[in-house]
Each structure stands twice: as structure tokens, then as C-alpha cells.
Amino acid sequence: MTRIFNGGMDRRGFMAGTAGVALAASMPRAAKAAPKRGGHLRVAIGHGQTTDTLNPGTYSNSFMTSVSFPIHGRLTEVTADGALIPEVAESWEASADASVWRFKVRSGVTFHSGKTVTATDVANSINFHRGENSTSAAGPLVAPITDIATEGDDMVIFTLDGGNADFPFILSDYHLTICKADGDSIDWRSGDGCGSYVLKNFNPGVSCTMERNPNHWRDDVAWFDSAEIIAIVDQNARTTALVSGDVDVADRLDLKTVGLLARNPNIQINSVAGTQHYTFAMDTRSDPFSNNHARLALKYAVDRQQLVDKILFGYGSVGNDHPIGQGQRFYNSELEQRAYDPDKAKWHLQQAGLDKLEVRLSAADAAFVGAVDAAVLYQAAADNAGISVTPVREPNDGYWSDVWMKKPFAAVYWSGRSVEDQMFSTAYQCGAAWNDSFWCSERFDELMVKARSELDEARRREMYHEMQAIVANDGGVVIPMFANYVFGNSTKVAHSDQLGSNWDVDGMRFIERWWMA
CATH class of the missing domain: 3.40.190.10 (Periplasmic binding protein-like II)
Structure with a gap:
């Protein structure tokens, strides 16, 4: 085994994270006292x-x-500066090809009920999200795990279907809580965390x-x-x-x-500033969104800079129809920035065999603040391209259960993820629980598997660059803006x-x- 981590992992050495510095807009204050x-x-x-x-x-x-x-505790934690540190895990190590990972469970960690956290609790907690019948949003993140074994009370061994240099980062995901084992599953109903x-x-x-x-x-x-x-x-x-x-x-x-x-x-x-982005997701299973020319017409029909100016008031930047932020390690800066172009939108409509397009766009503040206003601005901009976008104000309560992934065109917010693979596998992999455009690309999925196991950084970058281009040019999500957390x-x-x-x-x-x- 090759030792990977035992202490503090600097993001520059292993993974360029997406940390940001708070810009305090309030009056200057005296130096903070110790906590x-x-x-x-x-x-x-x-x-x-x-x-x-x-x-x-x-x-x-x-x-x-x-x-x-x-x-709840998780095996790992992303710190404020983007580094990765141990949480319930004390340390970990990986095989030379990063396909087998051994995590040592920290001693002295207990659940609120008093029970000591063991390797079995950890194994059951991750297994909870695995399997063909899993409906967990974290299912795609743990899908590469082919086996979870334990040694004694403090060692958990994960075997993957291929190398994954980002695996410890993935285990910091907020879904992957360590809960008390309950038979072959976990006790999540009691809220008994560690x-x-x-x-x-x-x-x-x-x-x-x-x-x-x-x-x-x-x-x-x-x-x-x-x-x-x-x-x-x-x-x-x-x-x-x-x-x-x-x-x-x-x-x-x-x-x-x-x-x-x-x-x-x-x-x-x-x-x-970080990875948060606001989107308009199209259900690619249904017309007109099943036609990529129609999707591209909608992507050219939105005025991105106008949304950044009028919805974000400058607290953000334009998006390019893929979910990777500018501060992330494998961001594709060479991809041409898509701009508002009604003529190109009309051309794509013609290629789709359409002389006009009428769609309804569901939105609510539950999606993101200003989502309804953004839909109205989208409506005005798209009208110049011969596209009729009708904003539909949806109720806030129940938006994520009754509108998102239910209505064919809807406003969505995404916080983004620490690493590219985590974002792609959560929302763009074919069949993923949160693939809210129901989009599938054989080439994209092939690259996603190869990229996570590629240890040569230059080749890995090429793969992630191509994946961003595929999502931008073929995907079912309009991503007009990245929003600061305010x-x-x-x-x-x-x-x-x-x-x-x-x-x-x-x-x-x-x-x-x-x-x-």
C-alpha cells in the first residue's frame, strides 16, 4: 500500500479546491477575540x-x-481553505493504482447514545447508499465501490472498480453520514449521530x-x-x-x-465565490427538449450577462452551460464562452425543423432567489429569437418534490461539488438520481470512468475538458450564471x-x- 494521507492534505498538493475568502461588506471591526x-x-x-x-x-x-x-460525522471533511482533513477517519492509505483504500476509524468516537463508532457502522453507512435498488442521491458517488470489508473494529477497506484519486474527497459529501448500524442497514430515524x-x-x-x-x-x-x-x-x-x-x-x-x-x-x-450555479433544466426525454438543436436554441436565447447584472447584481459570473467553476482544478478555460445570440438561436430552431418554439419555465424562490425574475428576463430575451418562454410561478413548499424533475423545464440551484467527478457523477451521469435533465451520453460516461482512474494529470485534464465541452454543447441544462454565496x-x-x-x-x-x- 502507498501512504496517501495522515494529517492535513493540502489542496495544492493533491486537489485544487474551491475555497473562497469572505468579502466583508460591513464596517471595519476590531480583530476578533479567540473563540x-x-x-x-x-x-x-x-x-x-x-x-x-x-x-x-x-x-x-x-x-x-x-x-x-x-x-453527524463523515469520514473526511473539507476545511474552509479547501484542504481535506480526517473526521471520523483517523487516516487512510491507498494502493498504487488508487483502486483499494484502507480507512482507519478514529478511536474514542461515540454516537450521542454512547455507543462507540466501529468499522461496521462505517461500512453499513456507506452501503446504505449502494445497490441497484438504492434511491439515494449519493448512489452515483458510491457506485464505483465494488466491495466494502472490515478488519476488526477500526479498519474499513473499500475496493473500487478502478482507480480514483479523489475518493477521500467524495467521502466528505453531506449525504455520506456515519450512522449507527442497525442489522444490515443503519438507524437514521432517531437522528443518533456522532x-x-x-x-x-x-x-x-x-x-x-x-x-x-x-x-x-x-x-x-x-x-x-x-x-x-x-x-x-x-x-x-x-x-x-x-x-x-x-x-x-x-x-x-x-x-x-x-x-x-x-x-x-x-x-x-x-x-x-465558489461553485454555486443557477440552472434551467430541460427534460431531454420529451419534446422539444429531446432535440439538441432546440436545446442549443434555448442556450443561445438567454442573456447571461443581463442575469448576472440584474439577478445577481454583480455577485457572480456568467456560466457556460457546464457545472465546473473557474477556480476548480480542471476548469476548461479554452472552451468558447457562449453568448446571447438570437440569430444563432433562430438557426438552431431551423435545424430542429421548427419555425417557432413555445415552452413553459417553472420557477420559485425555493429554486434560487430571483428565479421568477430570471424567468421573466429569459422570456424577454428569447422573444427576439422567436422563442416563447412562459414563466410559471410555482409554490415554494414542495418545489423540490413536486416541480424539480417533475416539470419539463425548471429553475434549479446547485451548490456544486469539491471535485469535478463528484459533480458530474451526481447530476450528469446517465441514470443518476439527480440527473435533472435525464440526459445520457455514452461518450461522456466513458470519459467519466476513465478520468477518475487516470493518474496522469495532463491526460486527466484533457478528459475533463472534453466532458465540459460535451455537457455545454449537448447537455440538457442551461447554466447561465455562477452565483457567489451571499x-x-x-x-x-x-x-x-x-x-x-x-x-x-x-x-x-x-x-x-x-x-x-
């Missing part, structure tokens, strides 16, 4: 629906992600409360005595709660008024200047990492 324990954190999250469950395979929004990270906070109350789509775990193995996290997460999908209500002091943190701020909000001396505004916190709350960009609000680790000022 201290105490206080109750109140958080308003702009997601959450009554169909949410504690089943880790079903997590699909920021409400559940913010609940999951504090109460994280730094203990779940006290869970009201799906409404609220969640938790208290610090006094028996947690780490002493550098979990500074608050307790925390409460409140689902407030309405943006005005969420912002008002932050301004009034009813909550200490609010995500997904109104970018139209964030400049005004920044003048409030009691609020800090944070803007972090969130606010009361100055009563403190955090590091370095904020994670792999997910929203400090990588969704804010409850563990932040403290009362």
Missing part, C-alpha cells in the same frame, strides 16, 4: 419543506444540509434545535451551547428577522438590497475571515465553526 464557548445561535435558512426527512439519502436542500453537518451537536427536535420544513455534544472528540469546534435552525423561505421575512435581531444568521440575502443592508453596523455581509450575520457572532466555498454559509459548517463575539 469561546457559550450562547445560543439562531439561524434563518431559505430552504426547507415539509417532506424533508432525516434519511441521508434524501437530503436535497440547505435546511437539511445545515441540520446534518453538526449532528457529530458535535445532539439533535433535540426536528420539525421538517419548519425548524430544528440541537445542543452541544459534551462527549465529542474534538475541542476545536462546537462553540455554541445550542443552535436553532428555522426554515424561512420568504426572503423578505428572512432578511427582516436578521435586521430585527430575531436571528443571528441569514442565508441567500436579497442582492437588490444587500448594499443597503451592509450599512447596518450590527450586520456583516459575506460574499464568497449571507449575513449579526456582529454578535464571530467567524474566521476564511470561509468555506464548497457549500453555502462557510461550507454549511457554520454551527460548528462560528462563535459568539
Whole structure:
């Protein structure tokens, strides 16, 4: 075996991550004092629906992600600066071809019920997402695993169907929680985790409360005595709660008024560039989206810069119809940037055998803030190309269960992923549970398998570049913009200047990492 990791893995040495630095828009403040324990954190999250469950395979929004990270542990963790560190795993090593990975389970880690975390718990937790009958959103991530074995109580051996240099990063995914073994499966219903906070109350789509775990193995996290997460999908209500002091943190701020909000001396505004992107997903199984010329017509009919200016108010950048961010290791900077071009859109309509195109575009703030306005702007721009886009305002509650992947053309937000393979296998692999355009490409899937096992970086880059080009030119998703994470916190709350960009609000680790000022 070849030792890969035992301590801190620098992202520059192994994997260029997507960390971002918070841009504080508030008034300058004195240097932060060292973290201290105490206080109750109140958080308003702009997601959450009554169909949410504690089943880790079903997590699909920021409400559940913010609940999951504090109460559950994972084998690995992506830090605020994009490095990979051990969490429930103490160390790991890989075979020379990166197809067999041995993870040593950290000693002294216990579930909130008091049971010691063992290799069996880890194996069952990952196996929970595997298998032909799995409906887990993490199914594609663990599909390359052909076998999971244990040695004693503290060693888990993963055998893959090929080499995968990114495998430890994949195990940091928020779905891959370590839960207590229950027969051949896991006990997820009780919420009995091994994280730094203990779940006290869970009201799906409404609220969640938790208290610090006094028996947690780490002493550098979990500074608050307790925390409460409140689902407030309405943006005005969420912002008002932050301004009034009813909550200490609010995500997904109104970018139209964030400049005004920044003048409030009691609020800090944070803007972090990362992999978050907003999309319009087309169901490629149905007409007209089954025709790639029709899809390309829709891609040329959207004014990307206008959306960045009027929806993101400059807090982001134009997208190029693929999900890989500019800061990622294998971003294809050589791919021609697609621009708004009504004439090209008309040409593609002609190639599709159409003289006009009429589509309905479902949107709601639950998809992303400003999604309905974005659909209206799309409508105006597409009209110049002979395309009629009719915006359909959908209800916020139930959007992810009743609209996303149900309606043929819908607005979607994606947080992105730490590594390219993770993003592609989650949302673009043929048959993946979250492939929201139901798109399939034999060449793309072939490259995806080859790229993850290719250890020569130059050849790997070529493969990922081609994959981005395939998605941009043939895929079923319009990706017009990448959006910064913009969130606010009361100055009563403190955090590091370095904020994670792999997910929203400090990588969704804010409850563990932040403290009362």
C-alpha cells in the first residue's frame, strides 16, 4: 500500500479546491477575540419543506444540509481553505493504482447514545447508499465501490472498480453520514449521530434545535451551547428577522438590497465565490427538449450577462452551460464562452425543423432567489429569437418534490461539488438520481470512468475538458450564471475571515465553526 494521507492534505498538493475568502461588506471591526464557548445561535435558512426527512439519502436542500453537518460525522471533511482533513477517519492509505483504500476509524468516537463508532457502522453507512435498488442521491458517488470489508473494529477497506484519486474527497459529501448500524442497514430515524451537536427536535420544513455534544472528540469546534435552525423561505421575512435581531444568521440575502443592508453596523455581509450555479433544466426525454438543436436554441436565447447584472447584481459570473467553476482544478478555460445570440438561436430552431418554439419555465424562490425574475428576463430575451418562454410561478413548499424533475423545464440551484467527478457523477451521469435533465451520453460516461482512474494529470485534464465541452454543447441544462454565496450575520457572532466555498454559509459548517463575539 502507498501512504496517501495522515494529517492535513493540502489542496495544492493533491486537489485544487474551491475555497473562497469572505468579502466583508460591513464596517471595519476590531480583530476578533479567540473563540469561546457559550450562547445560543439562531439561524434563518431559505430552504426547507415539509417532506424533508432525516434519511441521508434524501437530503436535497440547505435546511437539511445545515441540520446534518453538526449532528453527524463523515469520514473526511473539507476545511474552509479547501484542504481535506480526517473526521471520523483517523487516516487512510491507498494502493498504487488508487483502486483499494484502507480507512482507519478514529478511536474514542461515540454516537450521542454512547455507543462507540466501529468499522461496521462505517461500512453499513456507506452501503446504505449502494445497490441497484438504492434511491439515494449519493448512489452515483458510491457506485464505483465494488466491495466494502472490515478488519476488526477500526479498519474499513473499500475496493473500487478502478482507480480514483479523489475518493477521500467524495467521502466528505453531506449525504455520506456515519450512522449507527442497525442489522444490515443503519438507524437514521432517531437522528443518533456522532457529530458535535445532539439533535433535540426536528420539525421538517419548519425548524430544528440541537445542543452541544459534551462527549465529542474534538475541542476545536462546537462553540455554541445550542443552535436553532428555522426554515424561512420568504426572503423578505428572512432578511427582516436578521435586521430585527430575531436571528443571528441569514442565508441567500436579497442582492437588490444587500448594499443597503451592509450599512447596518450590527450586520456583516459575506460574499464568497465558489461553485454555486443557477440552472434551467430541460427534460431531454420529451419534446422539444429531446432535440439538441432546440436545446442549443434555448442556450443561445438567454442573456447571461443581463442575469448576472440584474439577478445577481454583480455577485457572480456568467456560466457556460457546464457545472465546473473557474477556480476548480480542471476548469476548461479554452472552451468558447457562449453568448446571447438570437440569430444563432433562430438557426438552431431551423435545424430542429421548427419555425417557432413555445415552452413553459417553472420557477420559485425555493429554486434560487430571483428565479421568477430570471424567468421573466429569459422570456424577454428569447422573444427576439422567436422563442416563447412562459414563466410559471410555482409554490415554494414542495418545489423540490413536486416541480424539480417533475416539470419539463425548471429553475434549479446547485451548490456544486469539491471535485469535478463528484459533480458530474451526481447530476450528469446517465441514470443518476439527480440527473435533472435525464440526459445520457455514452461518450461522456466513458470519459467519466476513465478520468477518475487516470493518474496522469495532463491526460486527466484533457478528459475533463472534453466532458465540459460535451455537457455545454449537448447537455440538457442551461447554466447561465455562477452565483457567489451571499449571507449575513449579526456582529454578535464571530467567524474566521476564511470561509468555506464548497457549500453555502462557510461550507454549511457554520454551527460548528462560528462563535459568539
